[in-house]
Every structure is written in C-alpha cells, then in structure tokens.
Amino acid sequence: FIYAIADTDPLHVHSQREFLDWLRSAGFSVNPNVARCATPAEVHEFCAQALEHRGDLDYDIDGVVVKVDSFQQQLDLGFTARAPRWAIAFKFPPEEKQTVLREIRIQVGRTGVLTPVAEFDPVTVAGSTIARATLHNIDEIRRKNVREGDTIIVHKAGDVIPEVVGPVLDKRPADSVDWHMPEVCPVCGSPVVHEDGEVAYRCVSIDCPAQLKERLLHWVSRGCMDVDGLGDEIVDKMIAAGLIHDVADFYQLTVDDIAGLDTGRTYASSNSKKGVKKGDPIPVGLKTAEKIIAELNKSKSQPLGRVLFALGIRHVGKSVGEVIAERFLSIDKLILASEEDIAECEGIGPKIAASVKQFLAVPENLAVLERLRQAGLSLEVDLGAAHAQAAADAGVAGELADAQPLAGLTFVLTGTLVNRTRDEAGAALKVLGAKVSGSVSKKTSYLVAGSKAGSKLTKAEQLGVPVLDEDALEQILATGEVPVA
Incomplete structure (x- = not known):
C-alpha cells in the first residue's frame, strides 16, 4: 500500500485524506482501512476496532498510525530531532505465548558484564520462532520472579525483541528454587566482582576468552572500524589458532594466516581436480582472505572518534568518542589530559571521564595503542582533511x-x-x-x-x-x- 511521496505540491492536495483519494483515482493500491476522525474519541474507537479485528487481515500489523490531516498544520507542527510532531503510533499489545524455561545461562560481554539469558523451548511468536531472551540482570530476574523449570509467558517487545514477561505461578514445579548469579566466571573461572551501587556482576580478568572475542567483534563491527567479512565464525577460528590476542593483532595478519583457517564446515563430496575428499574441512580460502586483509587496511583510515569507540572503553559510545576526538585532537593529548579536562567536554561528565582515564592508565592498553599506531592507524585528527571532506x-x-x-x-x-x-x-x-x-x-x-x-x-x-x-x-x-x- 502506498501512503506518501516526497512532494505533493504538484498534485494540489492539501491533506492526507485528499492525497489518499488522489492516489486511489490514479490507480495506486491504497489501504482501505483508513478513516478521518473528528474527535479524540473517534480515534480511540478506530484503534480499538483495529486491535479487535487485526486477525481478520491477510497481512500482519502491529498498530495504527494517527496523523494530523492538514498538510499545512503538519508543517506548522514540524519535527523533533527524531520524529514528526504531527503523527503518533498506537502500538498493539504484543502477542504472548507460553513455553518452558529450561535453563538460565550466563553470557559474558566485552566489558566483562555477566548477563543472564533465558533458554526456553522454541515457540512461534509474531511470525518467527524464538528460543532465548535476555534477562538483563539479577534484579530483573528477582522482579519477574522467574526460575529454571517455570512455565513462562514470552512475547516480542515492539513485535521485535524477545522478552520474558513472567512465570505462570500455578504451573511452577514443586521443587523449583531461586536462581543466583555465579561466584566465578563460567568462561574463565575467575572470581566475579559485584561493586556496591551497581547492578552488574563482572569478570575482571583481562585473559577471559569471552571478553576477548566480544572486544574483537566490537572492533570490526560496522559502527566501529567497519571491517566487512570478519564475523563471529572467523574470529572464533583466529582465536583458536592463536593468531589474535588483542585488536592490534588484526593488523599483523597475512593472507596466508587467514586463507588456511578451517571454516568449521566440510566438503559434501570429493573433487579430484581440487584434491579434496568428502568430509575434508573447508578452508577460508584465498579470495576471502585477500578481501579481509583489504578491509583491514581500509579500516586504518577510520577517524580517531571511531577508534575511541572501537576500543570498547566503558561508557564511550560513538558520539562520545567523536566529542573527545574533536576536543583533544590526538590520542597523545588525551593521555596527558586530566580527568577534569575530559569532564569539561560537552555532554561528558565525571563518570565517563573517570572511565577514560582508567582505560588509559593501564600499561597493556597503552601498548595496544602504540602497536595500532605502528600498524598505520591514525590516532590524531587531521583538521585540514576533515574540513576538506x-x-x-x-x-x-x-x-x-x-x-x-x-x-x-x-x-x-x-x-x-x-x-x-x-x-x-x-x-x-x-x-x-x-x-x-x-x-x-x-x-x-x-x-x-x-x-x-x-x-x-x-x-x-x-x-x-x-x-x-x-x-x-x-x-x-x-x-x-x-x-x-
């Protein structure tokens, strides 16, 4: 269904209703379930009817969009930074299903935070099958009162993100017990730390393999250094082969290092011309390896703001990285800056400043930065180039x-x-x-x-x-x- 075009001026229509009528007369497919409401009560009634009859449609909907009809009034109302002031969405309550929570597993992130994840019997919700959902932290588990073995209610928040709503208490097993956070990291066995005032539990070992993998994947992700072709599978194999121990190791890799890695898959049949037999492991290959090396070389030109974000410094997102880069212009000046200097940046307070200084006070982190510099990454802002671009x-x-x-x-x-x-x-x-x-x-x-x-x-x-x-x-x-x- 069509409902908007870039410019309605040539059509001489003055409202959304007039525009939809024009589209129908011109032969376009326009949704028939549209109404012009004169009062808020009529809007509420339309939304209630849409919710009641959503199952009668031969396509999925997750709500109703309510718009101011007059185009002139739309212009007068304008936009916020993220959305129009003249339109709003009435979202339907998400579809809910029951399933059984089999296990609460721990996932260790790149900053060492332990996140409990619910693993449950697969169930189809809002058009797709889900079998796991984050439980965020121990406080959330206690608030929702969920336990392993519970029959639970699940839905998709916003019809997108799997979420555990809570347990069906009258179906709870008699022998169920409260779940507790582990005292040691399930990946490396190091003690778990829980600081007063924080909800998060953390593994603080710098040798934790789970943190290493997540830090490496964060570095090459699209929002950071944007290295196409380096995904979960290949990074896993690089770690297993002992090729990478930190982000600077990416830039020491050769085509041969990558080409010979095992993809984890095997040949389905023999091929005498290629010299392979059925069941032989499939390597990454030369072409893929050359592409990855080219992508890594291209990433060396990413600006300092992105590098700061990609390093995985706690509380430093993309926009914070850009602000810090614009203020200090080089990693060397940032290292010399005081915590107070950093906190004076627009939008950056004591918490972020302390996190940055803590990161830059670790000798191992400074060593990684120096190796990145030697590999050819730009750790300073070229004002002339930025201005020219x-x-x-x-x-x-x-x-x-x-x-x-x-x-x-x-x-x-x-x-x-x-x-x-x-x-x-x-x-x-x-x-x-x-x-x-x-x-x-x-x-x-x-x-x-x-x-x-x-x-x-x-x-x-x-x-x-x-x-x-x-x-x-x-x-x-x-x-x-x-x-x-």
Whole structure:
C-alpha cells in the first residue's frame, strides 16, 4: 500500500485524506482501512476496532498510525530531532505465548558484564520462532520472579525483541528454587566482582576468552572500524589458532594466516581436480582472505572518534568518542589530559571521564595503542582533511570553506527545499562558518524559507529578520556573499 511521496505540491492536495483519494483515482493500491476522525474519541474507537479485528487481515500489523490531516498544520507542527510532531503510533499489545524455561545461562560481554539469558523451548511468536531472551540482570530476574523449570509467558517487545514477561505461578514445579548469579566466571573461572551501587556482576580478568572475542567483534563491527567479512565464525577460528590476542593483532595478519583457517564446515563430496575428499574441512580460502586483509587496511583510515569507540572503553559510545576526538585532537593529548579536562567536554561528565582515564592508565592498553599506531592507524585528527571532506560532502568550494565568510552569522531554515534537504543546506552553511539554529529570534541573521514555510516565516516577518528564498541560499553557498540589506 502506498501512503506518501516526497512532494505533493504538484498534485494540489492539501491533506492526507485528499492525497489518499488522489492516489486511489490514479490507480495506486491504497489501504482501505483508513478513516478521518473528528474527535479524540473517534480515534480511540478506530484503534480499538483495529486491535479487535487485526486477525481478520491477510497481512500482519502491529498498530495504527494517527496523523494530523492538514498538510499545512503538519508543517506548522514540524519535527523533533527524531520524529514528526504531527503523527503518533498506537502500538498493539504484543502477542504472548507460553513455553518452558529450561535453563538460565550466563553470557559474558566485552566489558566483562555477566548477563543472564533465558533458554526456553522454541515457540512461534509474531511470525518467527524464538528460543532465548535476555534477562538483563539479577534484579530483573528477582522482579519477574522467574526460575529454571517455570512455565513462562514470552512475547516480542515492539513485535521485535524477545522478552520474558513472567512465570505462570500455578504451573511452577514443586521443587523449583531461586536462581543466583555465579561466584566465578563460567568462561574463565575467575572470581566475579559485584561493586556496591551497581547492578552488574563482572569478570575482571583481562585473559577471559569471552571478553576477548566480544572486544574483537566490537572492533570490526560496522559502527566501529567497519571491517566487512570478519564475523563471529572467523574470529572464533583466529582465536583458536592463536593468531589474535588483542585488536592490534588484526593488523599483523597475512593472507596466508587467514586463507588456511578451517571454516568449521566440510566438503559434501570429493573433487579430484581440487584434491579434496568428502568430509575434508573447508578452508577460508584465498579470495576471502585477500578481501579481509583489504578491509583491514581500509579500516586504518577510520577517524580517531571511531577508534575511541572501537576500543570498547566503558561508557564511550560513538558520539562520545567523536566529542573527545574533536576536543583533544590526538590520542597523545588525551593521555596527558586530566580527568577534569575530559569532564569539561560537552555532554561528558565525571563518570565517563573517570572511565577514560582508567582505560588509559593501564600499561597493556597503552601498548595496544602504540602497536595500532605502528600498524598505520591514525590516532590524531587531521583538521585540514576533515574540513576538506566536509566541504566536499556539502558541495562547497574548498577556498570558500577555508575563508569562513559566514562566520558570525546565524541562519534558520524552514519549509521544503528543492535542491537539497534542510540538513544538507545546514551542513553547507556550517562549512562556511555560519551557525544554524532551529528557532527564529532577534539574533537570527537570515531565515531561508522554502515552499510551505510556516510559523517560523511568520515570526521572522514580525521580528524584521531578512527572508531568503532557495535561489538566494544557493548563491550564498556558491559565492560566500550574503545579500546587502
């Protein structure tokens, strides 16, 4: 079913209802279960009916989307950073099934946190079969009062994530007992630590194989160093073969090291030309190995912010890594910085700063960083290259970007632009030195108004803020010159 297109202006429709009627008349497939409601009570009634009759449909739905009908009102309401203010989803309660919890197993993550995971008899929920779900921590297990052997209720949170709702108490076995966190790590046997004030239980051994694997997989993941082809299976084999003990070892690997690894699968039949017999182990192979080495070499150019995230420092996510990189510009300056210096970064408090300093105080971690540097990774921010890349991405001439002709000016963007999105236009203005704000005030230098501009245009006119159209914006981005008042 079609329900939206990029630009409805040429259709001369003014509301979602008019637009859907136009789509039907043009021959598109439009969902027939649509209603225009005049009151909140009518909206509630529609949602209740949809929930009651969801099983009558020949396709799956997980809720109802409620939208403001008028396109002009949609523009006036605008967006938050993540969602429109003119639409909201009524989510159906997730489908629930009963099954038997056979075991609560421990999974050890890259930071050493022990996470209990429920293993239960497979059951089909919301269209797929599930057999396990995280129980998060011991407090959650106690709150839900679940035990091994219980008949439990499971569903998919948001129709996506498997979740244990709780036990069916009248089906609980008479001999069931409370479950407790282990005192030693189930992977390496080291003592488990539980600090006061924390819910997490941790294995603190740096030699724990489970932590090693998770740290390595985190390093090569898409959001970090983005090394395509290095997944769970191959990393397992690398560890087993003694090829990698930390993330720096990735960059010492050769094609031969990888090509000869056993994939864990065997040939289904003999092939005399290839010299293999049925049942022989299948190696990774030359082509795959060459691709992995090429991906590892490409990852050396990832920016410092990503490296900081990929290192797995506790509390340091992608955005925090970028903030720290922009503030200190190199790993060497970060190492010399005090905890107070780090805590002064925007959005970073004492907890994150302490975690970063603790990581950088460990000699083994510093040794890994030095080996990464020797392998060719960039552990400092190249401001010139970053600026040039931002200018190129924005389609702005490098000479103009260097000159920063819009420094000191504040722009606000509103309405629909044709040549680029508002985000793209804002990024281009920032490259030239301008500040881009989301609201109009007396300090606004210029308002750029596209089609269907709403309340921001009205406020700019009331305050006497100069208003520019998209052609004027493109002229500014091409020349760096603003119109003379």
